[in-house]
Amino acid sequence: MKATEFTCLVITTRRGWEEGARQNLDVSDEGIMLKRDPSYSLERKVGGSTAWLEATDIVVDTCGVLYILDAQEDCILTYDPRNNRMERLRYGGVGGSLPGQFKEPRGIALSTDTLYIADTGNNRIQAFARINLQLRWIVTTTDAGGHAIPAGVGGNFNPVDIAVGRSDKRETMYALDGVNHRVLKFDAGGRFKGTCAETELEESVQIALDTAGFLYVLDKKRRKILKFSPEGKDELVQPEFNLEELNIEPSGLAIDFDGNVYVGDTRELKGKEEERFIHTFAHSGNYAGPLLGYQGSCAGIARDTCGNFYVITGKRDEIGFLRFIRERYAIKESGTFITHAFDSTEPGCRWHKMALNAEIPDKTHLNVYYHSADEKKALEELQEAEWSPLLPFYSSSMTLHEALIQGPPGRYLWLKLELISSDEYQTPKVRSIKLFFPRISYLRYLPAAYQEDEASKDFLERFLSLFESFLDDKENEITHLARYVDVEATPAEFLAWLGTWVGAVFDESWSAEKRRRFLQQAAALYKKRGTRAGLEEIIEIYTGYKPMIVENAQLYRQNTATRTSCGVNKELKSSLEHLFGAPTPHRFCVLLHPPQVRTEAQLKTIKSIIETEKPAHTAAGVVVLQPWFYLHLHTYLGINTYLSQPVMRLGITSVISRDTVLTDGEEAGQLERRSRTGIDTKLT
Structure with a gap:
């Protein structure tokens, strides 16, 4: 049976999986699997009775250092979990209104080089350089450029939370105005760039940003988390995360790299058993249950780059550290996927078979259902009674699973997959779906008598399909046999066999890419065998760099213009003999760049190549150049030695010419480092 007799429809890409309807499933470039349900453990609690009194906000930098904002002591602390070290930063601790002092601060955020503080009691935002904690700028009723910030309906600007994001390589700081219920935007220099979310709050x-730049706002009165697009003003987008049914006092907001939303609960229990959790929502807006591993009050959440959580527990002097344990899967309910309508374009089409490329580990299985019809339906119109089951697929070492489609004919066909697991650490994974039509089987090769009885015809068709599936694979291999002798298409394991066709023997240091390049050029290389150019090209294929080849005839030949030779100049002759060997005839030396040889095995292979490809009557040496400068040794400018630009030292090697201005890229001056009075620094 020829492959061209079938038409094949497939789902193999992430976009194809996302076009279908799914429940309790995660989609990735590798296919679909049960939704991940990560597990956490409350490993330790950070803090002590003398560390801080009221942690109001926390943030973690890329190195895992925790920054803690204490509203009662009006100061900032840092905690390094690797060294278990707490340190108090020099700013704050006074409760004043001077630059660098705080009063009831409620928000903290970090960028690559700036620390932002929402100084709520002073109605301002302060920005500090992280490198030395110098004050960069202050935003109050005016921005850092002196321009007035528009007053809201409730009065002047009062920041209660801040978040920092990047878009188009530009940093944007978002400030939540608690009095006027709006979000203000500022650039990295503290200049006001507009407002958003003015009418919905x-x-x-609290506010938070995801990796795509979407802004999330926790509205306590509406009991919702609202999502705003990074494009445009006041553009509320779906989904909304509804907290009404959870019956919680929402506090604390965090977004992970996958767009999942986390919100805490700070309601008073009044003698009841502990029933407060960190609640999780999928990026689609669906509630995903509590975060496993933590139970208790949560006034603030921060997540590090490793997936661990820090939680403000609401207890005095305490922040909980939740360590990520391992990936688990949600197995309480099966994962369901319904494909979009596969269209054969032929009314009354008889579909042939389905093939799944899937991994099905132990304690998991896969149920498959199908439905065909001549009229196209929306996914929500498909009724449960309309689905016809195929045989379930259980654990197997094979990844290709096939089934014959015996249902009624129809132009359109839908598939429903159910992924089921009884082990929370195992999940079926479906990588691709293939559908074949029209119905063609080996039954057509048998006499017509075998097709007269419908019951026996149905059985025989299913029986022959077993042989068909096996023999189809063999036929496909035979059809594509030519690819095994195509250097670009042949599998890597066949390259050594293909090399024997041209007398090439590869050792383990030859990568698949290098082998393909050699085989592609083998015919041309053999024409140059025994020549300098041929040897250079083979070594370049193997190492990626063209070597230097120095022949004795070049070094010791007589100069006809000056009537001198190296043999006359004893000092020069001695140096050349030291570097390249004695002036024997038919000898040459191969000089290799420093990156060409990284291991002894590679050097051994290069020597073997030279010995094989050089003329039989010649002798060769190999020298690996070292990446440094040595007088009287192998030092070659531009190859293993480079002259850098001179370093400018005022008054010693350089002077500043007239009409020259020195500038830097900082948005604000930093005392003791860089400052420009009147430009980015003001004296008050």
Whole structure:
């Protein structure tokens, strides 16, 4: 049976999986699997009775250092979990209104080089350089450039939370105005860039950003988490995360790299058993349950780059550290996927078979259902009674699973997959779906008598399909046999066999890419065998760099213009003999660049190549150049030695010419480092 007799429809890409309807499933470039349900463990609690009194906000930098904002002591602390070290930063601790002092601060955020503080009691935002904690700028009723910030309906600007994001390589700081229920935007230099979310908020308390730049706002009164697009002003987008049914006092907001949303609960229990959790929502807006590993009050959440959580527990002097344990899968309910409508374009089409490329580990299985019809339906119109089951697929070492489609004919066909697991650490994974049509089987090769009885015809068709599946694979291999002698298409394991066709023997240091390049050029290389050019090209294929080849005839030949030779100049002759060997005839030396040889095995292979490819009557040496400068040794400018630009030292090697201005890229001056009075620094 020829492959051209079938038409094949497939789902193999992430986009194809996302076009279908799914429940309790994660989609990736590798296919679909049960939704991940990560597990955490409350490993330790950070802090002590003398560390801080009221942690109001926390943030973690890329190195895992925790920054803690204490509203009662009006100061900032850092905690390094690797060294278990707490340190108090020099700013704050006074409760004043001077630059660098805080009063009831409620928000903290970090960028690559700036620390931002929402100084709520002073109605301002302060920005500090992280490198030395110098004050960069302050935003109050005016921005850092002196321009007035528009007053809201409730009065002047009052920041209660801040978040920092990047888009188009530009840093944007978002400030939540708690009095006017709006979000203000500023650039990295503290210049006001507009407002957003002015009409949708009622009692906003916290904000957060995801990796795509979407802004999330926790509205305590509306009991929702609202999502705003990074494009445009006041553009509320779906989904909304509804907290009404959870019956919680929402506090604390965090977004992970996958767009999942986390919100805490700070309600008073009044003698009840502990029933407060960190609640999780999928990026689609669906509730995903509590975060496993933590139970208790949560007034603030921060997540590090390793997936661990820091939680402000609401207890005095305490922050909990939740360490990520391992990936688990949600197995309480099966994962369901319904494909989009596969269209054969032929009314009354008889579909032939389905093939799944899937991994099905132990304690998991896969149920498959199908439905065909001549009329196209929306996914929500498909009724449960309309699905016809195929045989379930259980654990197997094979990844290709096939089934014959015996249902009624129809132009359109839908598949429903159910992924089921009884082990929370195992999940079926479906990489691709293939559908074949029209119905063609080996039954057509048998006499017509075998097709007269419908019951026996149905059985025989299913029986022959077993042989068909096996023999189809063999036929495909035979059809594509030519690819095994195509250097670009042949599998890597066949390259050594293909090399024997041209007398090439590869050792383990030859990568698949190098082998393909050699085989592609083998015919041309053999024409140059025994020549300098041929040897250079083979070594370049193997190492990636063209070597230097120095022949004795070049070094010791007589100069006809000056009537001198190296043999006359004893000092020069001695140096050349030291570097390249004695002036024997038919000898040459191969000089290799420093990156060409990284291991002894590679050097051994290069020597073997030279010995094989050089003329039989010649002798060769190999020298690996070292990446440094040595007088009287192998030092070659531009190859293993480079002259850098001179370093400018005022008054010693350089002078500043007239009409020259020195500038830097800082948005604000930093005392003791860089400052420009009147430009980015003001004296008050």
